[in-house]
Amino acid sequence: MVLAMVPALAGCTQTVGGSAQSAAPGGPSDERSYGYADNRCGLLEDSTVAQTLGADNVVRPYSGAVCQYVLDREKDVVDVVFAWFDSGNLDRERALAGERGAQITDTVIERHKAFLARRDGIGVACSATAAGGGGVLSWWVQYRHRNNVDPCPDAEKLLSATLKSDL
Known part of the structure; x- marks a missing residue:
């Protein structure tokens, strides 16, 4: 009975030509603007930022060259900043x-070269940065008064959501 199944399984295979490629160095289209527009920052609505980080409440006290958010999540207050430097450079x-x-920490987020930059201090902070729109995109996350939490996964989630919204 096993021998009869082997030929059937072999018939379901398919060969795909080409070769695997690593992350695209330029990221999303150089034509894309990630700046503040239509009451959104980095292509994300405030509700998407809150949902992505599991926040109960989100306030955006500043929008412009950068967008600043303050999120309430359970017992934590989380500061979040989005920045898009339209002529920035990932290596710089x-x-x-x-x-x-x-x-x-070098990484790849949504098939784009990126890095995470973590700093410990008064409230641990992390930014996730990738190339995009001819420049660089960055989400920065800091927990107020907490040093025992890793903010890098949250920064990475926000950058991933921004890059996914560009697809």
């Missing part, structure tokens, strides 16, 4: 984060 941002003492 990575070098600056390193010069400021951040722990750098």
